[in-house]
Amino acid sequence: MIRTLSLVMLCLIANFGCQSYVDGSTRTPGEFADDAQIAAMVKLNLWDDPEVKGWRIKVSSVRAIVTLEGRVPSEYARDKAIRIAKETGSVVGVENRLSIVN
Secondary structure: OHHHHHHHHHHHHHOOOOOOOOOOOOOOHHHHHHHHHHHHHHHHHHHOOOOOOHHHEEEEEEOOEEEEEEEEOOHHHHHHHHHHHHHOOOOOEEEEEEEEOO
């Protein structure tokens, strides 16, 4: 159910249209849509991985730089979450704010 809703949301976001990033401190509506789509795709990829347990990780994106926040069970899971985010299309960089909890 959650996956279906996420995919529907992703499709709606993709339909808004995308604009190129512009210089300055404000983002265009297209940039917001791009960032929302990137964050949704990263989150879906994390959900699909049983070792990372993506539902414990908050994903946000600003100008295609993804921030991962939350708790993961091991260093391996943290490294894998970062790798999954980096391998997601359109991601420029990843900011790691993940903590390891046993």
